[in-house]
Amino acid sequence: xxxxxxxxxxxxxxxxxxxxxxxxxxxxxxxxxxxxxxxxxxxxxxxxxxxxxxxxxxxxxxxxxxxxxxxxxxxxxxxxxxxxxxxxxxxxxxxxxxxxxxxxxxxxxxxxxxxxxxxxxxxxxxxxxxxxxxxxxxxxxxxxxxxxxxxxxxxxxxxxxxxxxxxxxxxxxxxxxxxxxxxxxxxxxxxxxxxxxxxxxxxxxxxxxxxxxxxxxxxxxxxxxxxxxxxxxxxxxxxxxxxxxxxxxxxxxxxxxxxxxxxxxxxxxxxxxxxxxxxxxxxxxxxxxxxxxxxxxxxxxxxxxxxxxxxxxxxxxxxxxxxxxxxxxxxxxxxxxxxxxxxxxxxxxxxxxxxxxxxxxxxxxxxxxxxxxxxxxxxxxxxxxxxxxxxxxxxxxxxxxxxxxxxxxxxxxxxxxxxxxxxxxxxxxxxxxxxxxxxxxxxxxxxxxxxxxxxxxxxxxxxxxxxxxxxxxxxxxxxxxxxxxxxxxxxxxxxxxxxxxxxxxxxxxxxxxxxxxxxxxxxxxxxxxxxxxxxxxxxxxxxxxxxxxxxxxxxxxxxxxxxxxxxxxxxxxxxxxxxxxxxxxxxxxxxxxxxxxxxxxxxxxxxxxxxxxxxxxxx
Ligand SMILES: Nc1ncnc2c1ncn2[C@@H]1O[C@H](COP(=O)(O)OP(=O)(O)OP(=O)(O)O)[C@@H](O)[C@H]1O
Ligand SMILES: [Mg+2]
Numbered sequence: 200x201x202x203x204x205x206x207x208x209x210x211x212x213x214x215x216x217x218x219x220x221x222x223x224x225x226x227x228x229x230x231x232x233x234x235x236x237x238x239x240x241x242x243x244x245x246x247x248x249x250x251x252x253x254x255x256x257x258x259x260x261x262x263x264x265x266x267x268x269x270x271x272x273x274x275x276x277x278x279x280x281x282x283x284x285x286x287x288x289x290x291x292x293x294x295x296x297x298x299x300x301x302x303x304x305x306x307x308x309x310x311x312x313x314x315x316x317x318x319x320x321x322x323x324x325x326x327x328x329x330x331x332x333x334x335x336x337x338x339x340x341x342x343x344x345x346x347x348x349x350x351x352x353x354x355x356x357x358x359x360x361x362x363x364x365x366x367x368x369x370x371x372x373x374x375x376x377x378x379x380x381x382x383x384x385x386x387x388x389x390x391x392x393x394x395x396x397x398x399x400x401x402x403x404x405x406x407x408x409x410x411x412x413x414x415x416x417x418x419x420x421x422x423x424x425x426x427x428x429x430x431x432x433x434x435x436x437x438x439x440x441x442x443x444x445x446x447x448x449x450x451x452x453x454x455x456x457x458x459x460x461x462x463x464x465x466x467x468x469x470x471x472x473x474x475x476x477x478x479x480x481x482x483x484x485x486x487x488x489x490x491x492x493x494x495x496x497x498x499x500x501x502x503x504x505x506x507x508x509x510x511x512x513x514x515x516x517x518x519x520x521x522x523x524x525x526x527x528x529x530x531x532x533x534x535x536x537x538x539x540x541x542x543x544x545x546x547x548x549x550x551x552x553x554x555x556x557x558x559x560x561x562x563x564x565x566x567x568x569x570x571x572x573x574x575x576x577x578x579x580x581x582x583x584x585x586x587x588x589x590x591x592x593x594x595x596x597x598x599x600x601x602x603x604x605x606x607x608x609x610x611x612x613x614x615x616x617x618x619x620x621x622x623x624x625x626x627x628x629x630x631x632x633x634x635x636x637x638x639x640x641x642x643x644x645x646x647x648x649x650x651x652x653x654x655x656x657x658x659x660x661x662x663x664x665x666x667x668x669x670x671x672x673x674x675x676x677x678x679x680x681x682x683x684x685x686x687x688x689x690x691x692x693x694x695x696x697x698x699x700x701x702x703x704x705x706x707x708x709x710x711x712x713x714x715x716x717x718x719x720x721x722x723x724x725x726x727x728x729x730x731x732x733x734x735x736x737x738x739x740x741x742x743x744x745x746x747x748x749x750x751x752x753x754x755x756x757x758x759x760x761x762x763x764x765x766x767x768x769x770x771x772x773x774x775x776x777x778x779x780x781x782x783x784x785x786x787x788x789x790x791x792x793x794x795x796x797x798x799x800x801x802x803x804x805x806x807x808x809x810x811x812x813x814x815x816x817x818x
Contacts, residue, residue, distance in 0.1 A: 203391050203394065207384055211380075213380050214381060218377065221377075224370060224373070232359060235358065235359040237288060238295070238351070239352050241285050242351045245281045245306075246344065248277050248278040248281055249306060250341070251270065251271075255268075255270035256317060257332060260328055275313075278306060278310070295355070298350050299351065301347055302348065302351065305343050309340045309341070313337070316331055316337075426592055426594055432619060432622075433595050440499060440501060443496045443499060444497065447493045450493050451497070451797055452703055452797075454489055454490050454796075455796045456705045456706055458486045459712075462713070462799055462800040463800075464479055465480075492635070492637070495637045498640075498645055499641055499643065500644060501645075503550070503648070504795050505649065506547050507545050507546050508545070508547075509545055509674045509676050510544060510546060510551070510677065511541065511543060512544055512551070512602050512669070514676065515552060516555065516604070517535065520533065520535070523556070526560060526563065527559060527576060528563070531563060531573065531574045531576055533577075534575060534578070536578070537580050538579075538580050538582060541580050541582060542671045542672070543602070543673070543676050544601075544669040544670060544671060545650075545674075546649045547649070550645050551645070553645070554642040554646065554667065555604065555606060557638040557639070557641060557642050558606040558638075558642065559606065562608030563608075564629065564633075565608055565611055565662075565663060566610040568610065568611055569610055574608065576607070576608050577608075578604065579603075579604070581605070582601075584601070585668060593652070595647075599670065599671070600671040601668035603666055603668050605664055605666045607665075608662050608664075609662045610662055611660065612657045612659040612663055613655070613657040613659065613663060617657075618655050618657055622653075626640075642667070646669065650669075651667060651670055652668040653665065653667050688805070689808040693719070694720070694739075694741075695719050695741045695811065696720045696737065696742075697714050697740075697807065698721075698730060698742070698743050699722065699723040699724070699745075700729075700754070701723070701725070701746045702726060710744065717803070717807070719807070727749065727756065727760070730745070731757070731761065731764075734765060738765070740768065742810060743758065743770045744771045745757055745771075747774035758772075772792065772793045772794070773794045773796055792809070792810040792813070
């Protein structure tokens with residue numbers, strides 16, 4: 200609105216001009232009033248002079264005193280001067296000029312009459328002169344002059360009144376104009392103020408917007424940097440996982456052979472020649488340890504076979520209290536805070552227990568490392584909703600509903616560098632021999648494989664909280680089955696024919712030997728095609744025991760083809776590597792019998808028996 204200030208300025212100029220004009224009108228009115236006063240005064244003077252002429256000439260006529268004669272002459276001179284002055288004063292007014300002319304004439308008549316009487320007296324006829332004076336002519340003239348004077352005064356007063364009325368009117372108009380101008384100036388001022396305030400508000404809003412945007416960009420940059428950091432870390436862990444998974448798979452196959460062969464050697468050993476049994480036991484123990492390590496590596500690589508069930512985390516945590524107390528010792532108190540109305544989750548129960556146990560052991564070590572006498576481990580459960588914001592800040596998180604299990608300790612906490620690397624396999628800050636650095640890796644792999652998320656919150660000197668988020672499961676919880684501790688090795692019968700399909704020659708031989716050892720009749724095939732041929736030749740086959748990962752035809756394809764010939768034939772799968780057809784994303788297909796490599800004779804015996812018997816029961 201650039202016109203507004205201009206309009207305001209114009210109004211102010213108008214108001215000032217109006218004021219000046221008003222002052223001028225007032226001054227003119229004053230001049231006129233003064234002029235009227237002067238005219239009236241002069242007219243009065245003129246009358247006085249005429250009266251003086253009258254009285255002095257009478258005095259002279261009666262007493263003959265020359266002083267009166269001189270007074271009369273002076274008065275006549277003054278009278279003429281007075282009339283001349285009045286003529287000038289009323290020069291601009293025709294009415295007054297006319298009235299003055301009439302007066303002038305009367306005065307002239309009066310003067311002429313007076314002069315002739317004086318001349319008459321001086322000529323010796325004083326009595327005649329006095330008679331003429333008293334005749335009344337002189338008096339009549341005076342009366343006429345007085346009327347003329349009144350007329351002039353009245354004229355002047357009337358004129359003044361008219362002028363004043365005009366001035367008054369002009370003043371009223373001017374005042375009205377001034378009021379309007381001032382009103383307009385005020386209006387303009389108000390509009391300008393409002394405009395200014397509006398502009399100020401816009402500017403303020405723009406400034407606030409800019410500040411907010413700057414802050415948001417700042418926050419987004421920080422969040423982005425964090426997310427990028429996490430992404431890098433995740434990619435690193437992902438690639439380590441792939442490497443580890445590959446190595447662990449091959450390693451598993453080799454261990455299967457080692458453990459199996461040692462089992463066989465031990466079973467076939469009669470007596471203990473040369474204390475060989477002890478060497479075999481040592482070797483087997485080493486192999487078992489290697490197998491346990493491989494299992495942890497596979498867990499990290501998200502390739503351990505999981506058997507998830509709908510489970511109640513509260514019940515699982517409560518069920519662990521004895522185990523935790525035993526593991527943590529008396530110095531560490533265990534507190535559980537279990538949420539009411541906790542959702543179900545879908546996870547492998549024993550692996551979840553394993554994860555909680557791993558976290559508890561870490562907590563114990565962290566508390567012990569502070570040198571404190573006692574400490575506290577808190578396990579909390581809760582329903583959690585990971586929203587879009589949370590997920591955006593963490594690249595690997597899917598937003599949604601989760602069951603949260605928090606394990607907190609009063610240990611020494613971790614510095615940020617440790618938190619960043621804690622999930623990496625073999626990352627440990629513990630002394631050699633004390634920690635392998637696989638605990639959190641295993642927890643991480645398990646949680647990720649279960650479709651969840653894990654986060655560490657820790658402060659040096661305060662303690663650590665590890666939060667596990669497992670996806671919500673809509674459905675009932677299943678009873679947790681605990682494996683029986685001691686089991687006898689179930690034997691087979693010669694009429695039970697097992698077809699072993701395995702591309703790895705040594706594993707195949709070991710499996711066949713082991714099955715025969717257990718009392719079964721074993722046939723073997725190196726690939727799917729050979730296996731199909733054997734099935735057609737030998738319809739009495741009781742069970743198909745097949746590797747999953749094989750070139751050309753994998754275990755699952757083979758099973759499909761076999762089922763086309765023998766629909767009810769039970770199948771037991773085995774593999775050391777689970778990212779494949781039977782184990783989708785590491786989760787076993789329901790109803791699939793599976794034996795992870797490496798396996799001991801006892802594990803093989805139990806699984807084979809269960810599968811045959813289970814299939815029998817189902818039939
Ligand atoms: N609760 C905790 N408090 C403090 N530091 C911890 C905690 N949990 C883990 N850490 C740190 O993270 C590192 C890695 O933990 P992780 O469980 O993966 O391996 P580890 O405990 O060293 O060995 P392992 O679990 O294989 O015996 C630990 O060495 C420790 O420095
Ligand atoms: Mg650990």
